[in-house]
Structures are given as structure tokens and as C-alpha cells.
Amino acid sequence: MFSRRTTSRVVAALGCVALLGAALAACSSSANSSSGPTTISLMAGGNDPAATKFANDIAHAFHKANPTITVKVDTRPGGTDGDNLVKTRLSTGTMDDVFLYNTGSLFQALHPDQTLQPLTDQPWVKDLTSDFKKTVSTSNGLYGAPNGSTFDGGIMYNKKVYARLGLSVPTTWAQFISNSQKIKAAGIIPVLASYGDTWTSQLFVLADFANVSAQDPNWATNYTHDKAKYVNPPALAGFTHTEQIFDMGLMNKDYASLTNVNALKELATGQAAQYPMITVVISNVVQSNPSQVNDIGYFAMPPDSGDAHATVWEAGGAYIPKSTTGAKLDAAKKLVAFINSPTGCDIQKSSGGVPSGPFAISTCTVPSNAPALVADEAKYQADGKTGLALEFLSPIKGPNLEKILVQVGSGITKAAAGAVLYDNDVKAEAQQLGLPGW
Amino acid sequence: MTRGHRPRVPRLSSEPDEEYIVSTTNTAAANRAADVITEPRVSKNRRTIKSYYPRSFFIPTIVLYVVFFAIPSVASFYFSLTRWSLFDSHFIGFGNFVEFFQNPQLYTSFIHTLLYGVITSGAKVLIGFFLAVLLTGPVIGRGYLRAVVFFPVLVSTIGVGIMYKSLLDPFHGMVNAVLRFFGLPQPGWFTDPHLAIYTIAAVDIWKGVGIATLIFMAGIVAIPREYFEAARIDGAGAWRILREITIPLSRGATATVIILSLIGGLRSFDIIWATTGGGPGFTSDVIASVIYKEYQAGFYGLSAAGNVVLFLVVTVIMVPLTYVLNRKQVQL
Numbered sequence: 038m039f040s041r042r043t044t045s046r047v048v049a050a051l052g053c054v055a056l057l058g059a060a061l062a063a064c065s066s067s068a069n070s071s072s073g074p075t076t077i078s079l080m081a082g083g084n085d086p087a088a089t090k091f092a093n094d095i096a097h098a099f100h101k102a103n104p105t106i107t108v109k110v111d112t113r114p115g116g117t118d119g120d121n122l123v124k125t126r127l128s129t130g131t132m133d134d135v136f137l138y139n140t141g142s143l144f145q146a147l148h149p150d151q152t153l154q155p156l157t158d159q160p161w162v163k164d165l166t167s168d169f170k171k172t173v174s175t176s177n178g179l180y181g182a183p184n185g186s187t188f189d190g191g192i193m194y195n196k197k198v199y200a201r202l203g204l205s206v207p208t209t210w211a212q213f214i215s216n217s218q219k220i221k222a223a224g225i226i227p228v229l230a231s232y233g234d235t236w237t238s239q240l241f242v243l244a245d246f247a248n249v250s251a252q253d254p255n256w257a258t259n260y261t262h263d264k265a266k267y268v269n270p271p272a273l274a275g276f277t278h279t280e281q282i283f284d285m286g287l288m289n290k291d292y293a294s295l296t297n298v299n300a301l302k303e304l305a306t307g308q309a310a311q312y313p314m315i316t317v318v319i320s321n322v323v324q325s326n327p328s329q330v331n332d333i334g335y336f337a338m339p340p341d342s343g344d345a346h347a348t349v350w351e352a353g354g355a356y357i358p359k360s361t362t363g364a365k366l367d368a369a370k371k372l373v374a375f376i377n378s379p380t381g382c383d384i385q386k387s388s389g390g391v392p393s394g395p396f397a398i399s400t401c402t403v404p405s406n407a408p409a410l411v412a413d414e415a416k417y418q419a420d421g422k423t424g425l426a427l428e429f430l431s432p433i434k435g436p437n438l439e440k441i442l443v444q445v446g447s448g449i450t451k452a453a454a455g456a457v458l459y460d461n462d463v464k465a466e467a468q469q470l471g472l473p474g475w
Numbered sequence: 476m477t478r479g480h481r482p483r484v485p486r487l488s489s490e491p492d493e494e495y496i497v498s499t500t501n502t503a504a505a506n507r508a509a510d511v512i513t514e515p516r517v518s519k520n521r522r523t524i525k526s527y528y529p530r531s532f533f534i535p536t537i538v539l540y541v542v543f544f545a546i547p548s549v550a551s552f553y554f555s556l557t558r559w560s561l562f563d564s565h566f567i568g569f570g571n572f573v574e575f576f577q578n579p580q581l582y583t584s585f586i587h588t589l590l591y592g593v594i595t596s597g598a599k600v601l602i603g604f605f606l607a608v609l610l611t612g613p614v615i616g617r618g619y620l621r622a623v624v625f626f627p628v629l630v631s632t633i634g635v636g637i638m639y640k641s642l643l644d645p646f647h648g649m650v651n652a653v654l655r656f657f658g659l660p661q662p663g664w665f666t667d668p669h670l671a672i673y674t675i676a677a678v679d680i681w682k683g684v685g686i687a688t689l690i691f692m693a694g695i696v697a698i699p700r701e702y703f704e705a706a707r708i709d710g711a712g713a714w715r716i717l718r719e720i721t722i723p724l725s726r727g728a729t730a731t732v733i734i735l736s737l738i739g740g741l742r743s744f745d746i747i748w749a750t751t752g753g754g755p756g757f758t759s760d761v762i763a764s765v766i767y768k769e770y771q772a773g774f775y776g777l778s779a780a781g782n783v784v785l786f787l788v789v790t791v792i793m794v795p796l797t798y799v800l801n802r803k804q805v806q807l
Contacts, residue, residue, distance in 0.1 A: 117771035124773065128561040146773060148562045232666075235754060291646045293666030293755055436772030444756030449668050458579055465574065469558060469774050471565070 075368045076107045077361075080123075082137035082184065082353055083115040087320060090388045092137070098384060099375050106368045116236075117436070120146075127152045132358035134369040137184050140172040140354045141429040144181065146470065153180040154357040154366065161374055161398065169397035172351045172429045181354030182373045183397040185385060188317040189414045190244030190348045190426065191337045196409075198225055198310040199334075206336045210278065213339040217287045217311065226309035228282050230292035230446055231300040238442040240313035241282070242267075242275030244338045247346035247424030249274075257430035263467070263474050267456040274341055276452035276459075279445045293447060298325065305329040313338070315350060316393040319408050323391050335410035337417055347417035350426050352397040377401060432470055435462030555779035564776065571780035584753075584760040587672055588788075591761055592740030594673070598680045599736045600729060603687025608721065610688065611695045621692075625685040632682065636749025639678045640665060665751050668758040675759060679746050683739065687732045694728025695721060730800035734793065741789050762788070 081092035089112055096108035111133050113119045120143060126132040127147060138144065147153065155178035156162070162170075162179060173181035192213075199206075202223055207213040217227035231237045249256050252271045259265035267273060282288055289295060289309060298321055303309040305326035322330050337347040355376050357369045375381050382401035386392060392403050394414050403411060417423050428434050438459055445455040467475040555571055557564040575581065610621050627635065642649050643664035651661040664674040698720065706716050722729075744763035747753060753760035753768065760768075766781035 120773065121771065124561045146560075148560065151562060232755065235752070293663055294645055436768070436774075440754065440756055443754060444758075447668065447755050449756050449758065461577075461579065465774065465777075466772070468574075469560065469777075471558070471560075 074105050074107065075364050076109060077134040077365050077368045077372065078109045078111055079372065080133035080136035081110060081112045083119065084112040085115065087388070088112070088115075088137075091384065094384045094388045095372075095376060095381065098380050099372055102375065102380065103368075103371060106371070108372060123147065127358055130358075130360040132360055134361040134365050135355055135357055135372050137353060137355050140169070140181060140351050141426070142432045142434045143428070144173060144354060144356075145175070145432040149175050149180045149356075150177050152359055154359055154361065154369075156180055156182065156357070156370070156373065159370065159374065161377055161400070164377075164399045166397050166399075168349070168425060168429070169351050172425075173354050173356075181356045182377055183352040184355045184376055185317075185352045186392040186394050186396050186401075186403070187352050188315055188350050188393040189335060189337070189417070189423075190240055190315045190350060191313070191335055192244075192311050192339075193304060193314045193316065193319075193410065194311045194334055194336065195304055195307050195309070195332055196334045197332050198307050206334075207339045208345050210274075210339045210341045214281070214285070214287075217282075218285075220310045221287060225307070226289045226303065227287045227311060228289075229295070229300045229304060229309045229312040230282070230288045231295040231297050231312075232292055232443045232447065233294045233296040233299075235439040235443055237297050237300070237314070238279070238439050238446050240315070241279040241338070241446075242272075242438065242442060243426060243428075244313060244315070244348045245272075245275040245278070245340070246427045247348040247422075248338060248340040248343065250424040250430075251340075251343060251346045251422075257427060260427070260463075261431040261433060261467075261472065263464075266460050267463075268453065268460055273452070273456055276442075276445055276456045279442055280448075280452040280455075283446050283448050288446075297321070302326060305333060307332070316410055316414065317350070319393050319410060320391050323408070331409040333408070333410055335413040337422070344422055347414060347423045348426050349394070349423050351429050433463055433467050433472070435459055435466050437462045551779045551782060554776055555783045557776045559776040559779070560773065561775060567776070571777045572784070574777060575780050575784060578765065580757045580760055580765055581762075583757065584762050584765045587759065588741055588761040588763075591672060591676055591679075591743060592737050594676045595679045595683065595740040595743070596733060596736040598676075599684050599687040600732050602680065602684050603732060604691050604722075604725075604729070606684065606688040607691030607695055608717065611692050624688050627682045628685040630682070632745040633749045635678065635682050636746050640750050643674065666755055668755050671751050671755065671759040675747055675750055678750065679740070679743065682746070683736060687736060690728050690732050690735075691725060694725035698724045733800065734797055737796070738789060738793060741792065742785065 079092055079096055082088045089110075092110045092112070096110050099108055100106065113122050123132070123136065123138055124147065132152075138147075157178040159182075161182060165183065169183055169187075170179060173179055194206075198204075198220065202219055204216050204219065207216050220227040249271045253259075253265075256265050256272065265272065267276065289300075289303075297318065300309070300312060301314075301318060301322050302325050304312045305322050306329065316335055319330065319333065322333060337345040339345050355373050357366065357373060361369050376385070377398050377400050379400070382396075385401065386404055392407050392411065394411060395403055395418065441450075441455045441458050441462070444450045445452055450458070464475060554564065556566060556568060558567050558570070606624055610617060610624065614620065641647075643651070645651055645661065645663040645666055648664075650664070654661045662670055665671050702720050702724070703716060706720060711719070742763055743761060744767060747759060747761060747764050748767065751759045753764040762781070762785050766778045766785065769781060770778035
């Protein structure tokens with residue numbers, strides 16, 4: 038018969054073994070490289086319903102087309118938490134076999150040459166737009182396939198309000214202000230600010246960048262080399278515009294707590310007339326106010342002088358990490374190609390959110406029932422009045438821009454002081470990236 | 476002291492005497508419980524006591540401690556001296572510390588940290604003490620009230636943050652709806668740059684005062700009843716008893732509450748992140764949230780340096796404070 042003491046010893050020993058076992062199991066990776074059926078994993082571009090549904094639908098359709106390959110879907114948080122997760126998984130060699138992530142400066146921060154599989158020799162590369170190629174390439178090769186459509190940043194506006202008040206689309210900042218004052222006089226919110234989601238504070242600066250580029254085509258290069266600064270014109274305009282809208286009382290009263298989704302509802306219903314935004318959010322209006330999607334139009338950020346240029350954001354990317362090899366690598370390459378196949382394109386249009394601009398690959402086309410603001414964007418494309426957003430032309434984006442602009446846009450600091458703060462922020466990021474000359 | 480010899484005191488409550496006692500009926504044990512944080516250094520001869528257990532029993536603890544505490548601590552001191560991208564790291568000496576101290580938000584966040592720590596700690600001591608006096612005295616529904624005071628402690632901080640964010644929403648929140656009904660001004664609790672940090676401190680006090688009350692109750696209950704009886708016979712009023720007996724004799728509990736709540740306040744992060752994220756702008760940033768934002772931005776070396784600085788700041792404040800509080804206690 039066991040004494041009580043022996044029993045407790047056995048229990049303690051078993052407990053230790055169980056703990057150790059659990060710890061070891063967490064460390065060991067599932068490295069089964071058997072031939073025949075392959076299982077690969079796909080990391081979705083976020084954990085919101087649209088991103089999750091898109092990844093699941095792609096995985097399902099891909100398995101149907103390739104019955105020997107099963108795709109397991111993982112999600113990840115969005116925003117900066119997602120950035121950290123992706124970096125951690127890549128640096129520890131535990132990244133999913135295919136992952137969906139941003140292009141441009143966030144892609145460059147992944148140290149692609151060390152962490153990603155080059156895809157330069159893939160057959161679909163020839164179908165890409167040259168702008169997109171730049172945003173997923175380093176000097177050594179191309180690493181990503183497009184996922185989703187491009188989109189523009191500027192002002193989203195309510196066409197019915199504009200028609201009722203007899204306003205026309207402004208092409209200069211002065212016209213924009215005079216329109217806004219007329220809208221205010223009519224008892225409608227002229228300009229929406231939604232600092233409840235801090236990222237939305239950045240649009241007067243980020244969406245003005247095509248205008249900056251138009252005035253000084255070398256601005257982005259100079260900025261990367263520590264020669265162009267936000268405290269000086271033309272880039273300072275974004276900060277002064279943010280300040281001016283607050284100072285002139287042209288914003289909604291609940292600017293400090295309003296969220297992006299609720300601001301879009303106010304825009305769609307005509308309670309508010311204009312919203313500095315990126316057009317990709319039109320997917321939310323399709324969900325919340327489907328009958329009013331086509332009341333919303335788009336115009337480029339009006340500059341102080343010169344023609345208005347639309348700032349273009351490139352599509353997201355699909356990448357394969359270096360840690361994926363052998364049969365899994367072949368399967369992962371098939372999956373990446375599948376995203377831009379005819380079936381893949383259909384899934385992008387149906388479950389990946391509605392297209393908010395042209396696609397970055399010639400094999401996907403914008404459907405005729407796309408939201409009305411896509412046609413407004415196309416006009417700038419046709420006139421050649423577009424420019425890429427700064428994050429696709431320079432690897433440096435300071436992490437505190439949104440907070441700094443919340444301060445400028447809430448009257449806590451002045452535009453010039455905000456620009457100085459942001460230049461310091463940019464310097465810290467450039468040093469972190471190890472860029473020469475900082 | 477032995478129970479049973481205690482003279483009966485007329486009370487409103489019908490509960491038996493034993494219900495007074497929170498954690499223990501033994502005075503010495505209660506004192507120890509309240510003093511556990513502030514206990515003076517263990518005397519040297521304690522070390523010579525032979526352990527009842529074989530050394531091998533310590534191995535699991537040591538392994539866990541080394542793997543999850545010691546190695547990461549040493550590593551973070553090292554990485555605070557590097558520019559670290561998770562993929563590679565370059566040794567840059569004290570560059571991160573120089574940069575951290577040049578951070579334009581550092582000064583304001585440092586002031587916010589001190590302000591926040593002092594406000595929350597002070598309020599928890601005051602409110603906690605008077606709640607403890609109330610809840611150890613003869614009040615109706617004492618058990619219920621004790622539970623009500625302690626419940627916020629059991630709720631997840633993030634949950635509390637989200638709840639208050641919706642309650643205190645400037646336009647759609649319940650609190651401002653009530654204020655609007657009475658025609659009172661409706662401040663932007665979390666969105667007014669001058670108010671945000673104080674609102675967060677108030678929420679923190681609401682959530683944390685239960686622990687302070689519990690510790691004070693343990694301290695007050697541990698004071699021998701005879702002192703109160705003697706004072707009452709000598710003709711002391713309630714105020715005099717409070718000042719001359721309750722406050723001085725619960726000094727151990729006071730020290731514990733001050734130290735626990737000040738450390739908690741100085742490194743407070745979760746409630747701030749759940750309510751304002753340090754905003755609007757940077758107006759409710761504390762050192763911990765600045766560090767977290769640097770980590771979020773991918774400045775891993777810089778945030779490691781920030782953590783080293785926070786560690787030093789808390790140490791510099793707490794070590795002398797603990798020493799002073801303990802010395803006073805010994806002098807009693």
C-alpha cells in the first residue's frame with residue numbers, strides 16, 4: 038500500500054514531467070517533409086472579418102484546385118502588434134509558409150533579403166505594374182505578389198450634399214476652405230475628424246504627398262538621405278492644413294472620440310460632407326450603408342497652388358519566408374500564384390472587400406459594379422495626375438506621426454512644432470533602420 | 476491576548492464577534508500578514524536553519540526562474556546597449572539611453588508618471604483607510620459592503636478600461652447623459668487633454684482601493700480591543716481614538732499600502748493603454764506607455780533601454796521610501 042508521502046511524491050514527479058513535456062512540445066516544430074499530401078499554412082492579413090474570410094476562402098478554393106495540398110489558415114492582429122508578430126515569427130524561423138502583409142516601407146523593415154524567398158522568376162511577375170514591383174523589391178530581387186487592389190488617399194465627399202449646395206470639386210486649398218465654410222453655414226459638418234481611431238489623423242499629411250512630389254520630384258529621395266524635412270515647404274502644408282481645419286472650427290464636435298466606422302456612416306448619410314481618408318475604407322460603407330455607397334465620391338487633396346494630384350497606395354503583398362523549403366516551398370509558390378489567378382481574383386473582389394481602385398496585376402480587372410468613387414480615382418489616373426504615397430518611395434515612416442497629428446489637429450500643439458517633433462521621429466526610425474548618413 | 480475575556484461592546488450588527496476578523500484571529504499573525512512587504516531584513520541566524528527538504532526539490536523553481544527571469548533580465552540589459560531589429564543587433568554603447576533622454580515626450584511622461592503614482596497612491600491610502608474603519612465598525616450590511624468595495628479588484632483591468640471608456644464617452648456615455656439631464660457641463664473625460672490623466676487616475680483608484688481597504692482592515696482588526704476599551708473608559712471620543720490608536724497602530728498596514736500602490740502607480744500601464752493609449756496626442760503618456768510605443772514601433776533596443784531606466788527610477792524612489800517607512804515602524 039502506498040503511504041501518503043509516496044503518493045504525493047509520485048504526483049509531484051508526474052507534475053514536473055508534464056510541465057517539462059508541455060514546454061518541450063511547444064519548442065519542437067512540426068517538420069514532416071513526407072512526400073504525397075502536403076499541408077502548408079497561410080497567415081491572413083489581420084484578424085478582422087474581411088481578412089479572415091478572404092484567407093479562408095482562398096484556402097478552400099486552392100484545396101479544391103489542388104487536392105493534394107491542404108492550407109491551414111492563421112490570423113494575426115492588425116496594426117503595430119501585427120508588425121511585431123510578423124517580425125518575431127520571421128526572426129525565429131517560425132513564420133507561416135505564406136503570409137499576407139503590407140508593401141512599401143513596412144515590407145522593407147522585414148529585412149527581405151535575409152528573411153524572404155525571392156520570387157523574381159515566377160511567371161506572374163511580368164503581369165505586374167512597374168509601381169507595384171518597386172514596392173515589393175530590394176536591389177536583390179522581387180519578393181511579393183499583389184493582394185487586393187490599389188487605393189487612393191484624399192478627400193471622400195458626399196455628392197448629394199455637394200449637389201444640393203451647388204458646390205463644385207475644389208482644386209485648390211482656398212476653394213476647399215470656402216466650400217467647407219458654405220457647408221458649415223448650411224448646418225452640415227464640413228470636415229470629419231475621427232481621432233477615436235488615431236491613425237485617421239494622418240490623411241492631410243499622407244494624402245498630400247502626391248502634391249509634394251509634383252512640386253519637387255526628388256523630395257522622397259532627399260528625405261531618405263536626410264536632406265528634405267517636414268518643417269519646410271512643400272511638405273509642411275499637410276501640418277498647417279491639419280491645424281487650420283481645427284482653428285477655423287470646421288470639424289465635428291466629437292472629433293476626439295469619433296471612430297472611423299461611425300464617421301463613414303455620417304458621411305454616407307449626409308450628416309457630414311467631407312472626410313480626409315483612404316478610399317479602401319469604402320468596404321465598411323458597403324457593409325453599413327449599402328444603399329448610399331454611390332453617394333460618396335473622391336477628390337485628390339487640394340494643394341495650396343498647382344494641380345491637385347491623387348496619392349496612390351499600392352496593393353498589399355503575399356510573401357513566402359526563407360524558412361519554407363522543399364515540397365512546402367513548391368506548394369507555397371502555387372498558392373501565391375493562385376491568389377492572382379481568375380478564381381483568386383474573384384475571391385479578392387467578393388470576400389476581400391470591394392475594389393477601391395485599379396489592381397496591380399493585369400490578370401485582375403475592376404468590375405463594372407465597383408463603387409462610384411473608383412471612377413473618380415480613374416480620372417486622375419487617366420490625366421496622369423497621380424503619385425505614390427511616401428511609404429512606397431522611402432523606407433522611413435516615423436511611428437509617432439498619428440499621435441503628433443492628433444495633437445496638431447486638436448489644438449494642443451502648433452503645426453510647425455508638430456513638424457519638428459515628426460522630423461525627430463523620422464530620425465529615430467532612420468537610425469533604427471541603419472540607413473547611411475543619419 | 477485571548478478571546479473571550481474581551482468585554483462586549485454594544486453594536487448595531489447582530490453578527491458574532493469573529494466576523495470582525497478578516498484573515499486571522501491571531502494578532503501577531505495579522506501583523507505579520509500586513510507587514511509581509513515591509514518586514515525588516517531577516518536576521519542572519521535564520522539562514523543556518525536546516526532545510527527539511529532535499530536540495531533537488533529546488534531544481535524546478537531554479538530552472539523556471541533562470542529561464543524566464545534571470546536570462547531575460549541579463550539579456551535586456553545587454554540589448555539596451557544595442558540597436559536591435561530582432562533580425563540582428565549592433566552594439567551602440569549608451570546611444571539608446573542618450574536617445575531615450577532626448578525623447579521630447581520623456582519629460583512630460585515622467586511628470587505624468589510621478590503625478591499618477593502620487594495621486595493614486597495617496598487616494599488609495601486615504602479612501603482605503605476610511606473605508607476600512609467603516610467596514611470594521613458596526614455598520615448595517617457590512618458583509619455586502621465589503622464585497623462591493625473589493626469586487627473591482629477581481630475584474631480584468633482591460634475590462635475596466637473598456638467599460639469606463641464607454642461609460643465616460645463624451646457624447647454617447649451614460650455619465651455625460653446624466654449630467655446633460657441635469658444641465659451640468661459634460662467634460663470629455665478621456666478626450667480633454669487637461670483631464671485625461673486625472674480621469675485615468677480616478678478609474679485606477681476605483682479599481683485598486685479594494686486591496687488597500689483589505690490590508691487596512693487586516694491591520695485595524697489586529698489592534699487589540701483592550702486599547703479601545705481603555706481609551707473609551709478614560710473618556711476618549713471617536714475622533715481621539717481614531718487619531719491616537721487606530722492610525723498609529725495600523726502604521727504597518729499603511730506602509731504596505733503606500734509601497735504597493737506607489738510601485739503599482741509608477742509602472743502603471745494597462746489601464747492607461749485600455750482607456751486613452753497615452754492620448755489625446757501624448758497628454759496622458761507615462762514612462763511605461765512611452766516604452767511600449769517604442770517597442771510597438773520596432774525600436775527594440777530603445778525600449779529595452781527605457782525599461783532599464785524605469786527599473787532604476789522605481790528603485791531609486793522605492794528603496795529609500797521602504798527604508799524610511801520600515802524604520803518608523805520599528806520605532807513604534
